[in-house]
Amino acid sequence: MTITKATTHITQNESLVFERSQTGRRGYLLPALDVDETPLDELLPAELRRDDLEGVPELSEPDVVRHFTRISTWNYNIDLGLYPLGSCTMKYNSRLNERVARIQGFASLHPLAPEEDAQGALEVMYELQQHLAEITGLPGISLQPAAGAHGEMTGVMMIRSFLDARDGQAEGGAARRNVMLIPDSAHGTNPASAHLSGFSVKTIRSTPEGLTDLEHLRELCASGDVAGLMLTNPNTCGIFERNIKEICRHIHEAGGLVYMDGANMNALVGVARPGDMGVDVIHLNLHKTFSTPHGGGGPGSGPCCCTAELEPFLPVPRVVINRGENDNPRFALDYARPQSIGRVKAFYGNFGMHLRALAYILTHGNTGLREATEAAVLNARFISHGLADTFDKPFDSPPMHEVLFTDKRQTRKGVHTLDIAKRLIDYGFHPMTIYFPLIVQGAMLIEPTESVGRAELQQFIDAMKEIAREAVEDADTVLNAPHTTRIGRLDEAAAARKPVLRWRPAEKATGA
């Protein structure tokens, strides 16, 4: 039955702030200026001043609250249900950690405050470093990188500097070794970060089991110009690289170093440590494994952890501990690291995320950290088992914290991964990661994390099976999904052809 409406549902048609804006509305009040006013022209010559802020909206406070509250309801989120994005580790975001990050003594602390007046913050960073070193088995830590890719860049640049220091440079200042090996299954940031650090990328094949091809690795190492390897472990197929030690040995024998992408550490914390596998340097995603909120795309934090050998190359400043008088600890920022690659960011990293990650580690406790890892892997296994008969599993190695399927069995009827993903939305779930890794056709990478209960996992499995059935009996329903959202599939191709990247007054409609 169709309903005619005078106004479409109010929470379904909230306009842009610019369209809502009405000249003269005001959402703020400042204290009156409490100093005698200087004439504008004395403050600044007219040619350096602007006349106005054309187009910036004018709204009352209730307008603002209503606007952002309404559009927020168009988002799916962890607190609503399963968010099984493979490789993203969408786990529960503790409110306690949010509260900790907002404690005034942290939130109002200026980064350039004298060290002696910021000892609490430095201690937080120092303690977090200690715990991350223990968790990764790698003693050298920098919390400066702002995200995973940033940590990757930091790590591979350290490899670059280490090699240059060790091998010296070839005549003409060219680096002797400039090949970075990266599996074809790697995340896009890996090659991008390697490139940014001046390496040329060579791709390693994966085996039919979804593991790094040792043969191919040996071949590539033979060339002699190998600077290192960037490996994700468990890899992006959710499989643990069981030859990891051998792989590391090969690279080391070839004179290179091993970088591990730590995005999948949620499968390992408390169970195995990269440092014990022969890895030289790794980044962690605090916004994955350590549950700092994704925030719709950030902020993140990508600490870099390395061996003692690489430590001199970590970014400055380092947070260190000195024993002051009657040796109580005094925390300090150490800049005197001649071999350091330098800064990768102003100040000291995303401190707010450091607080949350430390709170996560202390709330779980050492046994709780392992418990979370076990629960995460168990949940992935539960889904793997539940969907094994329904969807194609490209590799039969047992999955760790995430499980990979493809759309192979569904494509006959023209239903592809994208359609399955969109249809999942109608069942109340966020889709899994799709078309990644690139090495399998129509990849569906599912990571439930430890934060979901049995019953909801089963609901997800039932939904996937039902969609598989629909794909055969009622393909159109799947091909046209989602059916329950405020808008249907958007024409992304058209959007990219003629990109509209900002609102312009021309487009002004009637606001709410």
Next chain:
Amino acid sequence: MTITKATTHITQNESLVFERSQTGRRGYLLPALDVDETPLDELLPAELRRDDLEGVPELSEPDVVRHFTRISTWNYNIDLGLYPLGSCTMKYNSRLNERVARIQGFASLHPLAPEEDAQGALEVMYELQQHLAEITGLPGISLQPAAGAHGEMTGVMMIRSFLDARDGQAEGGAARRNVMLIPDSAHGTNPASAHLSGFSVKTIRSTPEGLTDLEHLRELCASGDVAGLMLTNPNTCGIFERNIKEICRHIHEAGGLVYMDGANMNALVGVARPGDMGVDVIHLNLHKTFSTPHGGGGPGSGPCCCTAELEPFLPVPRVVINRGENDNPRFALDYARPQSIGRVKAFYGNFGMHLRALAYILTHGNTGLREATEAAVLNARFISHGLADTFDKPFDSPPMHEVLFTDKRQTRKGVHTLDIAKRLIDYGFHPMTIYFPLIVQGAMLIEPTESVGRAELQQFIDAMKEIAREAVEDADTVLNAPHTTRIGRLDEAAAARKPVLRWRPAEKATGA
């Protein structure tokens, strides 16, 4: 097109916490007991102890967060859109006021803390009293009542005590005057509060203009047993009782006192004061006029404001100011009020709401308070004007902060107020207050408040007009509304016939 689903939409079928509960799940952790343990039997004899908490749920923290977040999405709320409940004053709830109420020095303050260690809280109450006295024109204030009805009870009990003190009691201890006059348009809490205070209620008719019938009032006063009058002004038809001074004079001449229900003060703040009208005692709804959040049904706060004559009868304790040494103010609780009606609540009232109301008053400032009143009345007039041709207006006196319509013109096609209200939901609005006041058939009482912008008011008017059109052309759509909610109209009659007021294990379903 119908969609078959394995699982209905996850946010649409969240079960009861009891159904979600799984034995062994845990959402809390306490610090380990830090004293040596005493054997249970030494603590308490077994017959005084309970063995277990049968049925109380067991959930993890993410379960709890997901549960309450999901069900929260089934609520409409101010931040989503217009909430035009007449008589309820659903205005913007400032986040700033929420923050103020959570300042640790207030939130963690024990009500029995020594006065000298709670001066800040007492000062807050004292200052709020001062401002409410200025706003109402009535000098005696008690912040103790927890809601409007509670304030009513307090006020009429004060009238009772005042009269008993003035007139003495009849032989047999019966009160000499025990009739409380209440207009037929009054809110149900008025007669209920009068009854609770030992008055017998006589109803005053309203005139065709929607005003108190002076003739009838005179008649009733003649009987000589009139203790007082409870009047809402503007009354519940949204009309100002322009004879208010005359009405008060009549009651006073008849030996009674005038109680004003202040629920509609949003039409008067900064414009006119009950004290100047001849009113003796009034309650305010801080959760209406002063924007403390309704919280889905409370908490509220219903301060009682009265003349100097009635002040001795206010509840104890009173918050007073004493001049300490070198005369800095010292705030204190005064219990020495022999004529007081006593306590109406433990401690001092809903202090958290006092904080918010004071923040509201200080944020608006004196001119802002009047500005809000003007904007509220203007918005109501805008709607009155916009719907005048479409819906029946029982009274043509100009409305104040709320406007009353009826379903008279729609009933021909079988569409009634309830149907119009339910249909409004499909248009994205919360319905208006319906079937109140009782003096008009199919009442629709609309109060937009000052917190809504022009465009949204227009959307509401358009929606109402469209519904009126539907009522004629497509009555079924209206009669079966709402169509866009998770559940349709519920069978309330059946629910009342066989009430199920609690969950029982029998009903246990499979949780999420």
Next chain:
Amino acid sequence: MRYIPNSPEERQEMLRGLGLGSAEELFDSIPADIILSEPLRTPAALSEIELLERFETLAAKNTAARRPSFLGAGAYTHYAPTIIDSLIQRSEFFTAYTPYQPEISQGTLQAIFEFQTMVCQLTGMDVANASMYDGSTAMAEAVLMAERVTRRTRVLVSGAVHPEYMRVAETYVAHAGIELKRLEVDEETGRTSLDTAMLDASVAAVVIQSPNFFGCVEELKSFADEVHAAGALLVVVVTESASFGLLRSPGACGADIVVAEGQSFGVPLSFGGPYVGLFATREKYARQIPGRLVGVAYDKEGRRGFVLTLATREQHIRREKATSNICTNEGLIALAVTIYMTTMGRRGIQEVAAQCAQKTAYARRRIAALEGYTLPCSAPIFNEFVVRAPVEAGGLLRRLATRDNVTGGLALSRYFPERPNDFLVCVTETNKRADIDALVAGLKQS
């Protein structure tokens, strides 16, 4: 004013559209002689920065809020999980009105239904309402309900009921034709002693608080038998809801009406409010219960939902004949309590109670061992107990506050002038052993 969407210019346009020349004309229906001629004499508008500073300054004057404290007596310091406040701050909950429109209020309605159920589970009763203002008004309403149920007019109230609850009851019954009589408290045990002679056919109810104001756990079962034998109702009052986790439920002891203060369950002290009154009774009295009730209902498609029900008891239908005048209750606080009970759950509520009792036992042992201090009451206790000091308690506690920075408890002289040296000590799971030891040390010095 930044909370008003329509700008002054927009409002001018709207006025013009209505054919009005100025905002003043909006108030033409108000006689000129009662229109305010000048602005209110309240302060000018404060900015956010100024307002926050202002309240921070005021809050800083509440020195008691920063001290370890052993105050109880109707308001208790307990641990409240952080998620409670973050959940009740969702606008979907805190800015919603009473759920009169069930189709768009199911969140609130389901939460209340869960609240009612858990209140029944804790109290051991059949039916609970959606909340009362607080424990004290809940007790007063229980007295009124007992009169409605029994049509009798005398109510016996234990002298060990919270004194402020007693005062509230007195106010509520002043004009209801109900007579309150006080039951003596046994000096030695600290328990209520029921003079059976008073239990005649005029008695509607006996009201007992347990743990009582002096911290003593009452023998509810034996009261129940005698009270029921006399055809009266047993009303049990609980001010410390944490005790539900350890003590036999009032329902199991034979209570007919149970009222409680729910503040202990995740609600901030906030200088005395807002708190929340719990009200539960037997199935057979469901239609006599005051306040709102939520029940299960189904729509045409048979989908389960929740609605406000049995409204014929209430003021908006029944007017002066309603079971109570209450309308707005403590919805959001009831939600906080619901989230607390759900988060702590079956085991947590018991563990909190056990820790309270254990730490209290420890404190009691330590204080009993102090030269000159005695514990006058012999009855079993939960987490509060009376201490008799060798000196005047008020001065003693003041010294503790200023010298040892600890709020040692409540001087009973506040309510009982005849007990100058007694004070009430309350210990909860939030009091560290170190705090208790500091208290003991402080007492020793005094």
Next chain:
Amino acid sequence: MRYIPNSPEERQEMLRGLGLGSAEELFDSIPADIILSEPLRTPAALSEIELLERFETLAAKNTAARRPSFLGAGAYTHYAPTIIDSLIQRSEFFTAYTPYQPEISQGTLQAIFEFQTMVCQLTGMDVANASMYDGSTAMAEAVLMAERVTRRTRVLVSGAVHPEYMRVAETYVAHAGIELKRLEVDEETGRTSLDTAMLDASVAAVVIQSPNFFGCVEELKSFADEVHAAGALLVVVVTESASFGLLRSPGACGADIVVAEGQSFGVPLSFGGPYVGLFATREKYARQIPGRLVGVAYDKEGRRGFVLTLATREQHIRREKATSNICTNEGLIALAVTIYMTTMGRRGIQEVAAQCAQKTAYARRRIAALEGYTLPCSAPIFNEFVVRAPVEAGGLLRRLATRDNVTGGLALSRYFPERPNDFLVCVTETNKRADIDALVAGLKQS
């Protein structure tokens, strides 16, 4: 662990269902010799109570957070409306992932589109991205982009760019075949002096910060002409976004790329992060921009929506050929900035800027009048300026902190050892006249 829904018993059942005997077996694919044999040596679990106490204790050690402060230099103390934090705490925003699925991410996507638009309005540019990590990495990315656009390899960077930004740029270009050359700063004016001889055909870009690190407003327009004449790009860096409210926009001055630190717009200082980098450029360079972009798209029914677009620039498609390696950016901080810009709005952003400038002018006058203190730079400033003290600045500031409880500014020796007596003072709308007077009094005494 209370964050894990499935109880130990449930997990046992699940293991059995999978035919596994124990949790250990889940890790059979990991070689035994790299499996941890004993538990991690990190602390045991803390309860909420203990954890909060722990962090409160740590926070209390950050004494600088409780002092009036005149620190700026890349991080600024500004007023942030309360609604920002309450809105970004809605789980719909803060627990969502990058909006890869537009149908259920329109809230995030529309907010980013609004962010991009307002960044363009403030900077006076055509296109802005969805955010970079912070101002410093945004500047480094601008340098890399200039090389991509011009295919030239030398970049001239003003010596008055924030020293930490400079270091970051050096790291980013170390292996990119780009050479950074420093432009001198005029001693007397405090402005960058452009040696035109250096502006040869190898120069990809000239990078100027304004207001610069010493607080001086640069003559961007004249730079633009010379830079463009040489076929290079003008990159303008802004560390104090509040200045957008008063200063002519970089776009209006001819900038080709504008990067800024957005922290001033409602983002807490939080010891240096998370902050947010703004990145804007000209239409013609849109496909060279790093990071995410949101654009308008329509569905079959022609309904407007928003999507991530021009993804072919990005690492997940382009891998090593991407315009940047950035993936996760600063989404939630960009949202906070969006809410700030919307709440303060057209007039508020200008009023904040005006108050900063006014209070700074006042402070400057007061300090200039002090015996022994001079203001070395003559160029116009916004809200920061260098003060030359008669004594070593480090010690002076320490005395101010301990004696007068005010953080007086930043000793430039931190970055410029050759300037022992200079310090940088920043004044914003949050500094009260009384604080400024206290600072002046303190300086006078020293």
